Each structure stands twice: as C-alpha cells, then as structure tokens.
Amino acid sequence: MFRRLETGARGRVTVNVDGRPVEMEEGANLAAALLEAGFSPFRTTPASGAPREPYCMMGVCFDCLAIVDNVPNRQTCLERVRAGMTVEIQDGAAAVAKAEEEL
Amino acid sequence: MSDANCVDLAIVGSGPVGMAAAIAARRHGLKVAVVDEQPAPGGQIYRDVETADAGRGAILGADYVAGRSLAEAFRESGASYYPSATVWRLASDGLSWSAPAGGGEIAAERILVAGGAMERPFPVKGWTLPGVMTAGAAQILLKSEGVVADDAVFIGCGPLLALVACQYLNAGVRIRAILDTTPPQNRMAALPHLPRALAAPGMLAKGVGMLARIAASPVAVSRRVESVELMGEGHLAAVRWRDPQGSHEIETERAFLHQGIIPNLNMTMAAGCRHVWDERQLAFRPETDVFGRTSLAWLLSAGDGAGIAGAKTAALSGEIAAHAVAYDLERLDTPSFEAATRLPLNARRRELALRPFLDALYRPAQGMRVPEDDDVVVCRCEEVRRGEIARAVAEGCPGPNQLKSFTRAGMGPCQGRLCGHTVVETIAALTGAAPEAVGYYRSRMPVKPVTVGEIAGLSFENNLREKSHG
Numbered sequence: 001m002f003r004r005l006e007t008g009a010r011g012r013v014t015v016n017v018d019g020r021p022v023e024m025e026e027g028a029n030l031a032a033a034l035l036e037a038g039f040s041p042f043r044t045t046p047a048s049g050a051p052r053e054p055y056c057m058m059g060v061c062f063d064c065l066a067i068v069d070n071v072p073n074r075q076t077c078l079e080r081v082r083a084g085m086t087v088e089i090q091d092g093a094a095a096v097a098k099a100e101e102e103l
Numbered sequence: 104m105s106d107a108n109c110v111d112l113a114i115v116g117s118g119p120v121g122m123a124a125a126i127a128a129r130r131h132g133l134k135v136a137v138v139d140e141q142p143a144p145g146g147q148i149y150r151d152v153e154t155a156d157a158g159r160g161a162i163l164g165a166d167y168v169a170g171r172s173l174a175e176a177f178r179e180s181g182a183s184y185y186p187s188a189t190v191w192r193l194a195s196d197g198l199s200w201s202a203p204a205g206g207g208e209i210a211a212e213r214i215l216v217a218g219g220a221m222e223r224p225f226p227v228k229g230w231t232l233p234g235v236m237t238a239g240a241a242q243i244l245l246k247s248e249g250v251v252a253d254d255a256v257f258i259g260c261g262p263l264l265a266l267v268a269c270q271y272l273n274a275g276v277r278i279r280a281i282l283d284t285t286p287p288q289n290r291m292a293a294l295p296h297l298p299r300a301l302a303a304p305g306m307l308a309k310g311v312g313m314l315a316r317i318a319a320s321p322v323a324v325s326r327r328v329e330s331v332e333l334m335g336e337g338h339l340a341a342v343r344w345r346d347p348q349g350s351h352e353i354e355t356e357r358a359f360l361h362q363g364i365i366p367n368l369n370m371t372m373a374a375g376c377r378h379v380w381d382e383r384q385l386a387f388r389p390e391t392d393v394f395g396r397t398s399l400a401w402l403l404s405a406g407d408g409a410g411i412a413g414a415k416t417a418a419l420s421g422e423i424a425a426h427a428v429a430y431d432l433e434r435l436d437t438p439s440f441e442a443a444t445r446l447p448l449n450a451r452r453r454e455l456a457l458r459p460f461l462d463a464l465y466r467p468a469q470g471m472r473v474p475e476d477d478d479v480v481v482c483r484c485e486e487v488r489r490g491e492i493a494r495a496v497a498e499g500c501p502g503p504n505q506l507k508s509f510t511r512a513g514m515g516p517c518q519g520r521l522c523g524h525t526v527v528e529t530i531a532a533l534t535g536a537a538p539e540a541v542g543y544y545r546s547r548m549p550v551k552p553v554t555v556g557e558i559a560g561l562s563f564e565n566n567l568r569e570k571s572h573g
C-alpha cells in the first residue's frame with residue numbers, strides 16, 4: 001500500500017472513485033491520490049483485458065488511463081484532484097467499443 | 104494570429120533546460136513562450152520544487168532544492184508560460200498545443216525541444232503487472248506528493264536506483280530488497296575513464312556516499328543479478344531472480360524497476376531532424392552541434408533529450424542554446440555571442456568529465472534490455488511479445504516501421520516510447536545489423552494522441568482569433 005508521509009496543508013475534498021466517496025487533498029496529483037486510496041486497477045487493456053496501474057508517473061506510458069468526469073483516456077498522472085471529480089476504471093474493451101461507436 | 108502568440112523562441116518543456124533557456128533568451132530581449140505538459144515548472148528532476156516544504160527537501164537532498172532558485176528566476180523572466188499544455192504539432196512555423204480547457208498555436212522563429220529523459224524500458228516477464236512501476240515513478244510520488252510504499256523491491260541498474268533507495272532510507276521507509284543487475288565486468292570497463300572523472304570529485308563523492316549509505320543500512324542487497332521475473336495473477340505477488348548463488352524468490356506487492364535513462368525522443372523524431380545511435384549510451388539521440396542546433400534550421404534540442412548528461416549540464420545547455428538562438432536571429436553580434444557562451448561551455452565541459460565513467464559503470468546488461476524469452480511483452484500498449492517480433496523478423500520484416508503493420512508494436516497510445524529502443528535492439532540482435540542501420544520508429548503528428556474535437560476546437564478558435572485581430 002502507498003501511504004502519505006505527511007498530511008499537507010491543502011484542503012480536503014471528496015472525489016467519487018468508482019461509486020464511493022473518497023477524501024483527497026485538493027490539488028494533489030490524481031494518480032498518486034488514487035494509488036493511496038487503493039484504486040486498482042486503473043484500467044484494463046483493449047488487447048487482452050489485462051489490469052494496469054501507473055508505471056511511469058510522467059506522462060509517457062499511458063498505463064494510468066482512467067475515466068475522469070466521464071471522459072475516457074485521461075492520463076491521471078497529469079491531472080490534479082478537484083472537488084466533485086468522478087473517477088472510474090477504464091475497461092479496455094468497452095473503451096474501444098465506444099470509440100468505434102463514435103466513428 | 105495575435106501578437107502574444109508570435110514569439111522568437113518557443114520552448115517545449117520547463118525542466119532545467121527550458122527554464123535556463125527562457126531566462127537567458129529573455130535577457131537578450133527575445134520574446135519567449137514555454138509550453139509544458141506538467142502543471143508546474145521544474146521538469147521531472149525538480150518536479151514540484153516550488154511547493155515542496157523543508158521536510159521533503161531534507162529527504163530529497165540539496166541537489167533537488169537547488170532547482171527552486173531556477174524556478175523563481177524563470178517565473179520572473181517574462182517568458183509566457185503555458186502549463187498543463189501538450190504540444191501535438193511542431194514545424195518550421197511554430198507549434199500547436201492542447202489542454203483540457205482548449206488549445207492554441209504559437210508562431211515561432213525557432214523551437215527548442217527540451218523534452219528531457221525517460222527511463223529505459225526494462226522488458227522482463229511481468230513488468231506490466233499492477234504493483235510494478237519504475238524507480239523514477241516512485242521518486243515522482245515522493246517528490247510531488249510525499250507518497251511512499253513500504254517493503255518494495257528495487258530492481259535494476261543506474262544511479263537513480265541508488266538515489267531513490269537513499270531517499271527512501273532518509274524518509275524512514277522500509278525497503279524489502281535491492282536487486283542489482285549491473286554486470287560485474289562494468290567496473291573494468293569504467294576504469295580507464297576514472298582519471299577524467301576525478302576532475303569532478305564532488306559528484307564522485309556523492310555517488311560513493313549513496314552506495315555507503317545503502318551498504319550501512321539493514322537492506323538486503325543482491326548483486327550480479329542475471330535474470331528477473333515478476334510474478335502474480337492480476338497483481339505483483341513475488342519476484343524471482345537468478346544470481347551466481349542460484350535462484351531466489353521473495354514475496355512482495357511492490358517492485359520499482361530501473362535500467363538508466365534515455366532521451367525522450369518523440370518531439371525531435373516527429374519534427375524530423377536527424378538522429379544518431381549513441382553506442383556509449385545505447386540510445387538514439389538527435390544529432391546536434393555544441394550549441395544544440397539540429398539538422399533543421401528552425402529546431403534546437405538540448406539537455407537529456409539530446410543525450411543524457413544530467414540536470415546541471417542540462418541547465419547550462421539550455422542557456423547555451425538560448426545564446427545561439429539570439430545569435431542566429433541577429434540579436435547578438437559575434438563577440439558578444441562568444442563572450443556569453445565561454446563560461447557556460449567551460450562549466451559544461453567540467454560537468455561532462457564524469458559522464459563516460461558513469462555510462463560505462465552503469466551500462467545496462469544486454470539481457471535486461473533485449474529479452475530472449477518469447478513470452479516477454481515488448482510493446483506494453485498493444486501487448487506484443489518478443490516471440491511475435493522474432494517471427495515477423497523471420498518472415499522478412501526489415502525494421503521498426505514495418506513491424507508496426509506486422510504486429511501493431513508501437514501503434515498504441517504511448518506511440519512507441521516504451522518499446523522503441525527494445526524493438527531496435529531486438530531486431531539488431533536477431534539480424535546482426537547495427538542499431539543505427541535498423542533505425543527508429545518514424546513518429547508522426549500528432550506527437551501525442553489528441554481527440555478530433557481538440558483539433559476541431561483549435562481551428563475554430565483560430566478562426567475567431569484571426570477575425571478579432573483582423
């Protein structure tokens with residue numbers, strides 16, 4: 001489990017993580033806050049449905065993708081926590097189906 | 104396009120290179136825009152340096168805290184700064200960027216790509232499992248959030264692995280084990296470079312201090328690790344490895360991997376400047392002159408993105424590149440240019456003295472870069488395994504670009520960043536060709552995946568802008 005060394009001076013806000021309310025520090029790195037909250041996996045792959053979690057934390061690997069505020073394919077390691085945000089696991093196969101539907 | 108969007112120099116990235124270049128270019132009176140994907144300046148090396156408090160500074164060390172003054176000077180430089188903005192197109196006329204709240208274009212005389220480094224892919228069995236991340240990712244969690252994991256196993260080779268382990272020890276976080284994959288013969292290979300490295304005694308002492316700190320700690324260290332396998336169903340559960348003593352296994356839910364760092368190439372590759380294979384660093388890099396000019400007149404690249412050299416060198420290279428842009432745009436005459444570059448060029452030469460020694464000492468093992476087990480996933484995005492690549496090569500696939508249609512390797516959202524070097528070296532190993540001859544993925548625009556909506560939104564916005572500015 002990931003844990004926070006010190007609780008910061010930032011205010012606490014509620015984020016809806018897969019249907020349950022989770023308290024997070026406002027402005028925190030979203031992927032970090034999700035790891036701390038035990039959100040797992042972040043997504044499954046389109047090819048085989050394998051589970052994935054953040055690998056690089058710097059925007060290059062795309063394994064931290066999740067559905068943020070109903071938008072799929074958001075790189076959570078590049079986002080900050082905002083009050084009232086919703087985060088859902090991104091199911092790889094479903095995401096592909098949705099993209100094909102849109103085309 | 105409005106005046107604010109026309110600049111002399113557009114800089115991609117606000118790490119040490121981007122910040123130092125912006126500061127220097129502003130001093131010459133250039134109009135500068137800096138675009139960066141991150142929400143705050145600092146790059147990965149000084150990530151969140153503006154907001155880290157004294158406690159975190161103490162854990163991370165003086166080298167990290169030193170980034171704060173650079174970030175301050177950058178904020179005051181007068182460069183326009185676009186945080187949280189992803190560049191998805193760059194060309195001789197400028198660049199296009201997108202952000203969740205919209206996007207735009209910046210017309211520029213010159214573009215400096217300061218893309219920095221990323222960690223070298225470490226393709227072993229199970230490296231895609233949840234619970235496995237890079238040592239750099241663990242360090243980012245610590246730097247920007249003070250978030251850590253107890254009882255992780257650190258695996259790999261390179262100064263960053265030891266640095267993160269030391270930072271964990273400073274923070275009082277338990278480490279399960281360190282598995283060192285550095286090939287034992289590296290020491291002999293590094294020896295000839297030692298005299299030159301002694302010209303930078305400060306850096307060398309820091310490295311020795313880190314290793315001593317780990318040796319004095321209760322952490323179990325296994326050396327000469329020859330193979331690594333990460334195991335688990337749906338999540339990491341154990342690590343298995345082989346060393347001269349035999350085969351071992353320990354349970355763990357977290358592993359941090361590292362095999363050194365390589366230039367982050369997507370921007371320069373997409374821009375289309377010439378790249379060369381650097382055999383000493385086992386990576387492609389854009390070909391540049393000492394000032395950072397690439398084979399394209401409008402494009403410069405400096406810092407780790409142009410060849411790994413470290414943060415201090417990166418800041419100097421950024422400054423040098425800015426002087427070159429000012430000179431090329433005729434804002435500086437020859438004597439002033441020579442005067443401006445003399446000190447940073449000399450300082451950089453001193454910093455670089457250690458590099459050949461480090462490159463030799465931490466040269467990652469062939470087996471950790473080029474998998475031989477057909478089951479190992481090479482392309483994480485499309486889940487293409489080593490066996491499929493070997494089959495494609497046997498069927499006559501000549502190179503990385505053709506491999507995309509054979510296997511889909513490199514076609515996923517990371518656009519080949521996490522498999523590029525593995526694919527090149529695997530094809531080289533299979534065919535006997537040199538990596539230089541094998542070549543790298545040709546990247547295309549958009550450099551990063553953007554939605555059609557973002558592109559449509561952009562042209563709409565520009566139409567509006569053009570209208571309002573007549």
Ligand code: FES
Pocket residue numbers: 031053054055056057058059060061062063064065075076077078
């Ligand atoms: S964790 Fe790699 S892109 Fe976010």
